[in-house]
Amino acid sequence: MQKRILVLDNSTDRSIYRPAEEWSRHFGDVPFDAVHVPSNEPIPPLAHYTHLLITGSNARFSRPEAWFGVEADAVRHAVERGLAVLGSCFGHQMLAWALSGPEHVRSAPIPELGWVAIDIVASDPLVSDLPNPWHAFAAHLDEVADLPDPWHPLASTDACAVQAMRYGDHPVWGIQPHPETTPEEARFQMRAALEEYPEFAREIREAIESPVRDDRTAPQLIAALLRSCPRP
Numbered sequence: 001m002q003k004r005i006l007v008l009d010n011s012t013d014r015s016i017y018r019p020a021e022e023w024s025r026h027f028g029d030v031p032f033d034a035v036h037v038p039s040n041e042p043i044p045p046l047a048h049y050t051h052l053l054i055t056g057s058n059a060r061f062s063r064p065e066a067w068f069g070v071e072a073d074a075v076r077h078a079v080e081r082g083l084a085v086l087g088s089c090f091g092h093q094m095l096a097w098a099l100s101g102p103e104h105v106r107s108a109p110i111p112e113l114g115w116v117a118i119d120i121v122a123s124d125p126l127v128s129d130l131p132n133p134w135h136a137f138a139a140h141l142d143e144v145a146d147l148p149d150p151w152h153p154l155a156s157t158d159a160c161a162v163q164a165m166r167y168g169d170h171p172v173w174g175i176q177p178h179p180e181t182t183p184e185e186a187r188f189q190m191r192a193a194l195e196e197y198p199e200f201a202r203e204i205r206e207a208i209e210s211p212v213r214d215d216r217t218a219p220q221l222i223a224a225l226l227r228s229c230p231r232p
Contacts (some may be wrong), residue, residue, distance in 0.1 A: 001030075001037055001050055001051075002031075003030050003033065003050045003051060003226060004030070004031050004033065004048065004049050004050055004051070004056045004231075005027060005030055005031070005032035005033075005049065005052070005053055006032070006033055006034075006044070006046070006048075006049040006051070006052050006053070007020045007023060007032055007033070007034040007035070007050065007052075007053045007055065008035055008037050008043070008053070008054045008055060008071060009025065009034050009035060009036045009037065009055050010038060010054070010055050010056065010057035010059065010071070010090050010091065010094075011036075011038070011055065011056070011057055012038050012039045012058040012059050013046045013192075014036075014042065016058070016188070016192040017056070017058060017082045017189055018191055019055035019056050019057075019202055020034040020036075020055060021089075022180040022181055022182075022218075023053055023055065023088075023155050023184065023218065023222070024109060024182070025220045026057075026219050026222045027031060027112075027222060030051075030226060031085050033172050037067050037070065037071050037175070038059070038067050039055075040063070040067065040070075040188045041169070043070070043071075045201040046077055046078050046081055046083060047073070047081070049083060049085060050083060050175055050229075050230045051085070051086065051225060051226065051230070052078045052083045052084070052085045052086075052088050052089030053082045053084075053087075053088075053091070053225070054071075054075065054085070054086070054087035054088070054090075054092075054094055055088060055089075055090070055091050056089035056090045056091060056139075056178060057090035057091075058196070059090060059140070060107075060141060060142050061090075061093055061097060061102070061105040061106075061142050062106075062107050062115075062141075062142055064102075068094070068097070069095060071098070072097060072098035072118075073082075073098075075087075075094060075095060075098040075099065076098055077098065079097075079099065079167070079170060079172055080108070080222070081169075081173075081230070082173075082230045082231030083183065083230050084172075084225055084226075084228040084229065084230055085171065085172040085173065085175075086126075086175070086221065086222075086225045087173070087175070088174075088176075088177070088178060088179075088180065089136075089138075089140055089175075089176060089177070089178055090140075090142075090174050091174065092144065092164075092174030092175055092176050093105045093142055093143070093144055093174075094176065095165075095167070095172065096144045096147070096151070096165075097175045099167060100121075100148050100151065102109075103146070104144060104145060104146055104147065105142055105143070105144060105145065106131070106139060106141075106142065106143060107141060107142055108141055108143040108159070108160065108224055110159040110160075111140065111141045111160050111200065111203065112138040112139070112157070112160055112176075113135055113138065113139050113142055113190065113203050113207035113211065114135065114137070114138065114139075114190075114206070114207030114208075114210045115135055115136065115138070115186075115211070115212055115213045115214055116132055116135070116137075116157050117133040117134070117135055117157065117179065117213070117224060118133055118134040118135070118136060118155045118156070118157055118163045118164070118177065118211060119132065119133050119134075119155060119156055119157065119163075120132040120133070120134060120154065120155045120164075121153060121154065121155060121156055122136070122152065122153065122154045122155075124154050124166055124196075125172075125224055125227065125228065126154065126164070126166065126173045126175075126221065126224045126225070127154055127155060127164060129175075129220040129224065130215070130217050130220055131215055131217075132225075134155065134215055134217060135213040135214055135215045136177035136178065136179045136214060136215065136217060137178045137179070137181050137183070137186045137214060138152075138160075138176065138177045138178065138191070139178060139186070139189065139190065139207075140160075140176060141197075141200075143160050143161075143162065143176065144162040144165065144174070144176070145162070147161075147165060149168075150167060150168030150170075151165050151166070151168070151170075153165050154166055154167065154168055154173075155175075157227075160176055162174075162176065163175065163176045164175065164176070166187065169232035170231065171225075171228040171229070171230065171231060173225070175221070179216070179218040179221060180213075180216045180218045182214075183212045184216055186209055190204050190208050191203070191208065192209055
């Protein structure tokens, strides 16, 4: 079957954050379809796809919405079918929420905003081509917690123990940062977040003013995902 990617676009405000566009510029010639789940666009039959990418979102698991359940059902179906799956930020958390239960996603005790240095702690094809530490943009108020079997962690920071993870030996991975987002896009999004999250204004301003350390690893991550064939 020819490779084809389905993108579950979870942005709730695409005037600020357009993750399907940010990720798809790294797909090369691989065809893809994007579905905007918060708008209740129907998710097409997964039999048409070999790979699934689950994007970040302005939504939070501490404030669940009805469409979360629709997406969780699709995620479980994708894993059952053996698709190769990558979730980023909200998508990373969605994987834990859908496959292991809502108790494994919580409000982050220390939210991460800005560019972070991520320590790779395990060998895995997803991260084999990344530098260690790996620098990327992060913006999350929730996080994966108390990672259960068969998940195992691949990367961490001091503030967030699960920066990357894999579901047993399945081709199913989650990453907490936003390697798809350029520094210019990141600063635009953080300026917009000042209005949405005034309680974090100090942290957001500090992140906006912080120096950029970004290894621009989205191409390597997508290449690793596409090298992974769906399980029969």
